[in-house]
Amino acid sequence: MTATRARAYRQAVPRLWWLRRRSYLLFMLRELSCVFVAWAVLFLLLLLKAVGNGHVDYQRFLDWAAKPWVIAVNVLALAFLVFHSVTWFNLAPKAMVVRVPKQMLALAPKAIVRRLPEGRVPGWLIVAQNYVAWVFVAAIVAGLVMRSGS
Amino acid sequence: MRRRARPIEPFLWLLFSAGGVLAALFLPVVVLLFGVVYPLGGIGPPTYPGLHALAAHALTRVVIFIVCVLSLIHWAHRFRFTVLHGLQIGRLGRLVSVFCYGGALVGSLAALVVLVRI
Numbered sequence: 538m539t540a541t542r543a544r545a546y547r548q549a550v551p552r553l554w555w556l557r558r559r560s561y562l563l564f565m566l567r568e569l570s571c572v573f574v575a576w577a578v579l580f581l582l583l584l585l586k587a588v589g590n591g592h593v594d595y596q597r598f599l600d601w602a603a604k605p606w607v608i609a610v611n612v613l614a615l616a617f618l619v620f621h622s623v624t625w626f627n628l629a630p631k632a633m634v635v636r637v638p639k640q641m642l643a644l645a646p647k648a649i650v651r652r653l654p655e656g657r658v659p660g661w662l663i664v665a666q667n668y669v670a671w672v673f674v675a676a677i678v679a680g681l682v683m684r685s686g687s
Numbered sequence: 688m689r690r691r692a693r694p695i696e697p698f699l700w701l702l703f704s705a706g707g708v709l710a711a712l713f714l715p716v717v718v719l720l721f722g723v724v725y726p727l728g729g730i731g732p733p734t735y736p737g738l739h740a741l742a743a744h745a746l747t748r749v750v751i752f753i754v755c756v757l758s759l760i761h762w763a764h765r766f767r768f769t770v771l772h773g774l775q776i777g778r779l780g781r782l783v784s785v786f787c788y789g790g791a792l793v794g795s796l797a798a799l800v801v802l803v804r805i
Binding site for chain 2: 569571572579584592596610622625626682686
C-alpha cells in the first residue's frame with residue numbers, strides 16, 4: 538500500500554481574480570503603487586547622479602526629464618504616489634493603537650478624558666497628524682529646493 | 688512537514704512600514720517638482736551651483752539615503768506579495784523573493800555610490 542498524506546483542499550483561484558470586483562481592483566492598484574515608489578527612487582538617483590557629474594549632466598537630465606514620455610510617466614507616478622500616501626495615512630489608525638500615558642490622562646480635564654475611550658487617541662487625530670506631517674515635509678523639501686538656486 | 692515561521696518576516700514588515708511612511712511623506716513632492724513642474728516649465732529649475740550645494744550637504748545625503756533604502760525595501764516587500772498573489776505563482780516564491788530583495792539591495796548600493804560621489 539502506498540502511503541498517502543491528506544492535504545487540505547484549496548480551491549483554485551482564477552489568475553485574474555482582482556479584475557472581478559471594483560474593490561479588488563482598487564486593492565491591486567494600491568499594491569501596484571509600490572512600482573512607482575521604486576520609479577521615484579530611481580528618478581531621484583538619476584537626478585543626483587547627474588548633479589554629482591557636473592552642470593553639463595545636470596542640464597542633460599533636465600532635457601531628458603522634459604521628454605513627453607518621461608513627463609507622462611511622472612504624471613502617472615505622481616497619481617500613484619498620492620494614492621499611496623492617502624491610503625497609507627488613512628490606514629494608520631487601523632494598524633496602530635496609540636494610548637495616552639496614564640499619568641498624562643490623570644492630569645487632563647474630565648471633558649477630554651471622556652472623549653478618549655480607554656485612553657485611546659481617536660483615529661481621525663492620527664490621520665490628521667499624518668496629513669500635517671505630509672504638508673510639513675513637502676513644504677520643507679520644496680522650500681529647500683526652490684531656494685537653493687533660484 | 689510544516690515549515691517553521693522564519694523569524695526575519697516580522698523585521699521585514701517593520702522595514703516595509705517604515706518605508707511606506709517615508710515614501711508617502713517624501714516622494715510625491717520630489718516627483719511633483721522634478722518630474723512635472725520643472726519639465727512643464729511653470730517655474731525654472733534650480734541653478735546648478737545651488738542644487739549641488741543642497742545635495743552635497745551631509746544631512747541631505749543621510750536623509751536621502753534613508754528614504755531611498757527604506758522605500759526600496761517597501762517596494763520589494765509589497766511587490767513580492769503583489770506578484771505572488773496577483774499572478775497566482777506561489778510556487779515561484781523563492782525566485783520572486785530573490786528578485787525583489789536583491790533588487791532593493793542593488794538599488795541601495797547604487798544610492799550609496801551616487802550619494803558618496805556628489
